[in-house]
Amino acid sequence: MNGILPVSLVFRRLIVFSLLWAALAYIGMLILVKTEKSHIEGFSFESFNKETARHDKVYSIEGETLNLPSLSFSLALPDFSNQLIAIKETMRPDMEMKSQQFLLLLNSTDKKKLALEEKAYLTYENESYIFSSKHTPLSLIITKDLKEHINVELFVKPEEIVGTTIQSQRKKFKLPLQKEPYSDISILHSDEIFSVLSKAQWLSSDLVFQTLGNKEQKIIGKKQRLKLICLDQHYQCVLDEKDWLYWKDGRWVVTRNLQDAKDVPLARIKSLSSKELEIEGWDAAGKKKYFFLIMHQPVGELSIKPEEMIKSLRLKTKSQVTAQTAKQMLSLRIGDAFYQNEKDNWNVVKNFRCLSKQMKEIEGKSFFVFEKIQKKEGKKFFKGYLFNDTHTFMKPVEILIQMAGVKSFNNIEKKHLPHEKPTLSGR
Numbered sequence: 282m283n284g285i286l287p288v289s290l291v292f293r294r295l296i297v298f299s300l301l302w303a304a305l306a307y308i309g310m311l312i313l314v315k316t317e318k319s320h321i322e323g324f325s326f327e328s329f330n331k332e333t334a335r336h337d338k339v340y341s342i343e344g345e346t347l348n349l350p351s352l353s354f355s356l357a358l359p360d361f362s363n364q365l366i367a368i369k370e371t372m373r374p375d376m377e378m379k380s381q382q383f384l385l386l387l388n389s390t391d392k393k394k395l396a397l398e399e400k401a402y403l404t405y406e407n408e409s410y411i412f413s414s415k416h417t418p419l420s421l422i423i424t425k426d427l428k429e430h431i432n433v434e435l436f437v438k439p440e441e442i443v444g445t446t447i448q449s450q451r452k453k454f455k456l457p458l459q460k461e462p463y464s465d466i467s468i469l470h471s472d473e474i475f476s477v478l479s480k481a482q483w484l485s486s487d488l489v490f491q492t493l494g495n496k497e498q499k500i501i502g503k504k505q506r507l508k509l510i511c512l513d514q515h516y517q518c519v520l521d522e523k524d525w526l527y528w529k530d531g532r533w534v535v536t537r538n539l540q541d542a543k544d545v546p547l548a549r550i551k552s553l554s555s556k557e558l559e560i561e562g563w564d565a566a567g568k569k570k571y572f573f574l575i576m577h578q579p580v581g582e583l584s585i586k587p588e589e590m591i592k593s594l595r596l597k598t599k600s601q602v603t604a605q606t607a608k609q610m611l612s613l614r615i616g617d618a619f620y621q622n623e624k625d626n627w628n629v630v631k632n633f634r635c636l637s638k639q640m641k642e643i644e645g646k647s648f649f650v651f652e653k654i655q656k657k658e659g660k661k662f663f664k665g666y667l668f669n670d671t672h673t674f675m676k677p678v679e680i681l682i683q684m685a686g687v688k689s690f691n692n693i694e695k696k697h698l699p700h701e702k703p704t705l706s707g708r
Contacts, residue, residue, distance in 0.1 A: 358435055358452045359410065361421070364388050367431050367456040373547060373567035375539050383423055383431065387412060397423055430457045464571045474528050474546050475562055475571050482508040483558050483575045487519075488675045489668055493650060494635040505550065505558065507575075509533060517644075522550045526562075580674045584647045585621060587667060587678045594663050594682045600654065602663055602682060613651050620648035645670050649678065 366386040380396040393401050393412040402420045404413040418437050425432040436451040469479045490502025507518045518535050526533045527542035548562030562571040593605040604611040618633035630639055652665040663680045
């Protein structure tokens, strides 16, 4: 039986070759997983670490047995530092907050709200990562809130995938906290209450109060004014960053006491600059948050000019003048104000002070306030302030008072006694 191998030896060699082919197929499958980025159970094997735990040899034959090592490999975890945006949410201040909430935006579209140490699961679909409502091998948590940024930890838990054990891994990184985005205009306008506030006209501070008010009124004059319209009714809210706005009886009302706003829509000034006013607000339940911007209104021009306002002035007493306008003769005392009405006539507000009744009368109108009579270089001047209709612009005014017809010692003709002779100065 020369040249013929024993049947037992043939079978042994066939078994060895079969095992070798099986080993090569196994290794080929691992390479395929690596190169094709297979997606199993919602997880993307983007790449493997080079340090894969393995024996010195891929396989060894001891007698008739093929021993393959068990491969326990590590995955290179995805880098989310450029894909995630973190925003710290401001909760309604009069409601108890169990934990600070953060809004995470993944690839600028997928959203997830998380508290500290709360876990969020991720999955891989349509060649990108998204947040998952189901448990997946990949998850993340926010570990620390450091005011300007948060610490995030990404990790994989051990899972049996294709018969191969993935090692448990963790990856830590920092995310800067971004500014909260403004609410969508359509969402704002769909809410009747916050639509009123978002359409407010920002008039800034009141120069009338700042110029003419008492100590308390000067403080009020530095606050911001919002002009609102609701059901064809115009009204103003005067507030600063320490005040609150709350909805009551169909309009927004200002308060310093947060308890007044319990169980009703609430808003406040979040930030303020020379051109922009940021408002944030919440519904009564505190579940809906609104954040929007109101631009500063340009300063309105004066509707009347000083030279067109008064044609001539004559002094009546030390504190009173007669002013000739195009249509009227006005008698004005120091402290009076006057404004032009719809018929182009002038209305006088006697002894003007920054009182609510008088301010309401001049609201939305350009007006002049007679401050004093000043003597300068032998002449007397009518001095005061001209304000525009929004009280955001003020112009000092000075008009010469004509002295003709005024009974004063300087312009009364001197009468001489019979025994006196007139001098040159008396002629």
